[in-house]
Amino acid sequence: MTQSGERDAAASTEGSGSTPVLAAQGLSKRYGPVVALRGVDLELYRGEVLGLIGDNGAGKSTLVRCLSGAEIPDSGEIRVDGRRVAFRNPLGARRAGIEAVHQTLGVVPALDIASNLFLGRERRRPGLLGTILRMLDVSEMQRAARRDVERLGIETLQDITQSVETLSGGQRQAVAVARAVAFGSKVLIMDEPTAALGVRESGQVLGAVKKLRESGLPVILISHNMPTVWELADRIQIMRLGRRIAVVTPRSHTMQEGVALMTGALNIAA
Amino acid sequence: MNETEEARGGSESAAGHGPERQAAGGQPHDIRAVGAPKRPLLHFLHRYPAAAPAIVLIIAVAVFQFLNPRLLRAQTISLMLQQLAVLGCLSIGQTVIMLTAGIDLSVGAVMIVTQMIMAELSITVGLPAWVALVIGLGFGAVAGGINGGLAAYIGLPPFIVTLGTLGVFTAIGLFLSAGTTIFFPNPSNLLLWTGNVVAFGNFHVTTGVFLMILLYLIVAYMLARTAWGRHVYAVGGSPEASQLAGIRVRSLLMSVYLLSGVLYGIGAWIQIGRVGNASTNISANLNLDSITAVVIGGTSLFGGRGVVIGTLVGAMIVQVFETGLALAGVQSFYLQFAEGLLVIGAVAIDHWIRALSTGSGRA
Numbered sequence: 311m312t313q314s315g316e317r318d319a320a321a322s323t324e325g326s327g328s329t330p331v332l333a334a335q336g337l338s339k340r341y342g343p344v345v346a347l348r349g350v351d352l353e354l355y356r357g358e359v360l361g362l363i364g365d366n367g368a369g370k371s372t373l374v375r376c377l378s379g380a381e382i383p384d385s386g387e388i389r390v391d392g393r394r395v396a397f398r399n400p401l402g403a404r405r406a407g408i409e410a411v412h413q414t415l416g417v418v419p420a421l422d423i424a425s426n427l428f429l430g431r432e433r434r435r436p437g438l439l440g441t442i443l444r445m446l447d448v449s450e451m452q453r454a455a456r457r458d459v460e461r462l463g464i465e466t467l468q469d470i471t472q473s474v475e476t477l478s479g480g481q482r483q484a485v486a487v488a489r490a491v492a493f494g495s496k497v498l499i500m501d502e503p504t505a506a507l508g509v510r511e512s513g514q515v516l517g518a519v520k521k522l523r524e525s526g527l528p529v530i531l532i533s534h535n536m537p538t539v540w541e542l543a544d545r546i547q548i549m550r551l552g553r554r555i556a557v558v559t560p561r562s563h564t565m566q567e568g569v570a571l572m573t574g575a576l577n578i579a580a
Numbered sequence: 581m582n583e584t585e586e587a588r589g590g591s592e593s594a595a596g597h598g599p600e601r602q603a604a605g606g607q608p609h610d611i612r613a614v615g616a617p618k619r620p621l622l623h624f625l626h627r628y629p630a631a632a633p634a635i636v637l638i639i640a641v642a643v644f645q646f647l648n649p650r651l652l653r654a655q656t657i658s659l660m661l662q663q664l665a666v667l668g669c670l671s672i673g674q675t676v677i678m679l680t681a682g683i684d685l686s687v688g689a690v691m692i693v694t695q696m697i698m699a700e701l702s703i704t705v706g707l708p709a710w711v712a713l714v715i716g717l718g719f720g721a722v723a724g725g726i727n728g729g730l731a732a733y734i735g736l737p738p739f740i741v742t743l744g745t746l747g748v749f750t751a752i753g754l755f756l757s758a759g760t761t762i763f764f765p766n767p768s769n770l771l772l773w774t775g776n777v778v779a780f781g782n783f784h785v786t787t788g789v790f791l792m793i794l795l796y797l798i799v800a801y802m803l804a805r806t807a808w809g810r811h812v813y814a815v816g817g818s819p820e821a822s823q824l825a826g827i828r829v830r831s832l833l834m835s836v837y838l839l840s841g842v843l844y845g846i847g848a849w850i851q852i853g854r855v856g857n858a859s860t861n862i863s864a865n866l867n868l869d870s871i872t873a874v875v876i877g878g879t880s881l882f883g884g885r886g887v888v889i890g891t892l893v894g895a896m897i898v899q900v901f902e903t904g905l906a907l908a909g910v911q912s913f914y915l916q917f918a919e920g921l922l923v924i925g926a927v928a929i930d931h932w933i934r935a936l937s938t939g940s941g942r943a
């Protein structure tokens with residue numbers, strides 16, 4: 311509870327009407343007969359960690375998939391720094407500085423760790439080799455990948471040229487997290503980033519989230535681990551059945567109240 | 581912290597996570613151990629997909645040389661290389677398509693139509709040979725584009741698409757040729773250039789062979805050293821992850837089929853040069869032979885793994901078996917028998933290698 315002072319400060323700046331870095335309004339998405347989102351709003355402010363919780367199937371992943379261009383919402387608006395955007399694919403969101411670790415990870419098993427980190431934004435050799443022959447700068451990418459992994463402090467990834475299919479589920483998750491952290495420049499979205507990680511690796515990833523918040527990068531964190539959310543998040547958006555039920559803070563509501571809201575045992579006006 | 585949490589919340593925080601944890605997690609302490617190479621042979625084959633076919637090739641050459649020492653004579657080798665050029669060239673396109681987890685059953689048919697178009701335009705219509713060549717290559721690209729368009733943009737399975745276009749292109753080829761063979765009265769016609777012989781002592785190597793080798797080098801470079809190549813492997817291994825990583829999966833697939841179509845066009849050019857005429861009476865086995873070469877060469881039918889040099893070795897194995905069995909004086913069904921065994925062996929190895937990744941994925 312030593313951080314409560316910081317949280318108060320953060321909460322007050324959010325309240326002061328500054329434009330959210332990322333905002334969604336009335337997002338709806340259906341998959342055939344299944345309605346995943348029913349007009350969801352979301353605001354993410356500078357330098358905050360926004361926890362996103364809800365039962366299985368509440369629409370958390372669908373929401374962040376819309377925010378990161380992996381899914382196109384049926385209706386609703388997305389704004390980055392107040393400007394309306396319409397991502398047609400993940401590349402569009404990436405260009406806007408939004409980086410995501412999806413629940414399905416999105417790493418390619420057949421490629422090695424370094425190739426996965428740079429997938430879709432490969433670096434080419436300088437000079438004619440790069441411009442005419444379009445030659446990849448493999449050693450430079452490996453160097454950068456090693457640095458990114460080290461900076462994250464994930465020691466479990468040792469050989470950067472190891473192919474991802476030979477990694478464990480947790481190591482794969484570490485690769486996905488390292489990639490997002492390395493490239494996220496405006497917003498970082500993490501959909502259950504520690505689901506497959508061991509105690510130690512979870513700690514490292516969550517430590518990285520804290521560092522990112524300190525550096526001012528806002529993070530959306532989805533987790534089923536309530537203590538983690540209550541420890542890390544500045545604000546918590548609770549979802550149920552495709553709707554935003556409430557936005558609370560770790561100080562305004564206890565974990566139990568949060569869970570009660572999430573499951574519908576408790577109701578407050580959203 | 582208050583311990584009177586509601587049952588559901590309590591169980592969640594105790595277990596740490598939702599159901600995904602059970603699905604993907606397992607014991608946290610496993611994490612370090614799994615990455616270590618426990619089965620060295622498997623990891624070797626995994627890292628060097630061309631290793632197994634290379635060993636098979638060496639053994640095949642040794643056995644057939646033992647059965648009939650004429651195998652490694654300069655004359656036989658020259659002939660084998662010339663015969664290899666067409667199959668080798670077509671199999672490059674087949675490899676790239678298979679790397680994206682596709683398959684092309686129409687490769688031989690496209691090649692046959694393309695060489696008929698080239699010959700008709702040059703001889704019957706009387707266009708300059710280079711114009712006929714360029715139009716022919718363009719047709720190859722269009723044919724590949726049709727396959728690619730149906731597979732990538734409409735999302736039909738490549739197997740069915742190319743089974744359909746196999747029939748269509750075979751029919752078009754027969755229509756264009758009307759059963760005749762088109763001869764080239766002028767030996768200096770550009771379309772025959774690929775049949776020109778360069779002699780190294782007793783070795784007579786055609787320019788078509790050099791062209792094929794050059795194409796292997798180019799495509800090997802593109803696959804190994806460019807972002808496009810990385811994306812080919814990525815899309816073949818995991819289209820969803822590639823899409824999330826910002827790769828335009830459809831246009832990448834389209835580019836692969838277009839490239840393959842052009843390669844089939846070059847294969848047609850090599851074919852015309854090799855036999856000196858154009859007809860539809862070319863072995864219909866080319867379709868399956870190219871798949872055989874790719875699979876024997878260590879490329880996974882499921883996409884995402886393989887190298888184009890492996891395919892060259894695979895095509896050489898097919899060629900050595902063909903020539904070697906003929907020289908050994910055995911009946912031709914033994915060839916089909918042996919090739920069948922090789923394909924099954926190659927697929928079994930691939931299956932074994934894939935167990936490596938799926939196994940650790942569940943760890």
Ligand SMILES: Nc1ncnc2c1ncn2[C@@H]1O[C@H](COP(=O)(O)OP(=O)(O)OP(=O)(O)O)[C@@H](O)[C@H]1O
Pocket residue numbers: 341344345346364365366367368369370371372373413598
């Ligand atoms: N690709 C899809 N096709 C069909 N239905 C889908 C798809 N993706 C999500 N859904 C449905 O949308 C609803 C919301 O799913 P979503 O994945 O967003 O939930 P979630 O809150 O992330 O759940 P979890 O905690 O289990 O990850 C669910 O009912 C789900 O079945």
Ligand SMILES: [Mg+2]
Pocket residue numbers: 370371372413501
């Ligand atoms: Mg989810």
